[in-house]
Amino acid sequence: MIPTIQDGTIMIDVNTLPACPVETTLTLISDKWKILIVRDLLDGTKRFSELRRSIGNISQKVLTSNLRQMEADGLVHREVYAEVPPRVEYSLTDTGRSLKTVIDALWNWGEGYKAALTA
Template identity: 55%
Template sequence: MKTKRYDCAPGCPVEATLDLIDGKWKGVILYHLQDGTLRFGELRKKLNAITQRMLTKQLRSLETSGLITRTVYAEVPPRVEYGLSAEGRRLQPVIEALRLWGEAYLARQSRETAEPRKRRARAA
């Protein structure tokens, strides 16, 4: 079965999707929110290489895009939770496909890196 290929001029479906999850962090944030809501600090721990400023920026962008929800609880100190919106949940199969592809890619890279070492060890 052939799938229809779209001309990927500005406004194409692939471009629209990638615009929503572009960058290093948005897809990873969406991945971590698949299991439920998380507070800012919990997200920051899961993405330990991200700066507070960048996490804030990415969360705002995802919220503006309608992919996540931000719930503020009137407590002292204030509690803020982030979760996937209905639109964000529709992206779960895409995020899962990226995860599976990434696992397979990393496994291939690991095998390819190990092969030259094995050959060198046998030759020695």
Template identity: 65%
Template sequence: MAKELPACPVEITLQLIGNRWKVLIMRDLLEGTKRFGELKKSVGSITQKVLTQNLRDMEENGLVIRKVYAEVPPRVDYTLTEVGYSLKSVLDSMIEWGTSYKNKAE
């Protein structure tokens, strides 16, 4: 995490999780460790390439731990780090707001 961060805290948060895929990946990893294939299924219409790019970026930013097992076929697990898990309250707030908005819109 040697990148220079923006001065604005909101911008920092958006830089780390500011796209649809990262938020959905985090949502699924809040439940616990998942394999690549499980994430691909649970996140939805994400391509393998985009999932890989987002996971690498999240790993580089200290949000996700990638564990590779020396097996055939190879097995890779992804888990939120303590820093990644600390964003739980942000995602919980998004869930609460989205639920409220949906209920008003119906």
């Protein structure tokens, strides 16, 4: 999936996406780190170091790569401030925030699964 930028807006060619909506969603967030990035950005805007700390055992390289891909996919917004030292903040786009229902469903399923194992 190669997005293009037109008039400052990221454009993804619908023809490059899988026909199945479930597969489309998995294409965008199936990496374990991406779903955790969305989870943590649902709380609000974070700087790179805050994200890395909140996610846990993720390397700088992997976090950078995932954030770039999520920005290209239109899920994450990256704001760079002209300060010294440079400040960069990440937040979810409206599309990224719409994944809250998916995160909530995963949370509820995970809680139920863990409860069933301990019952």
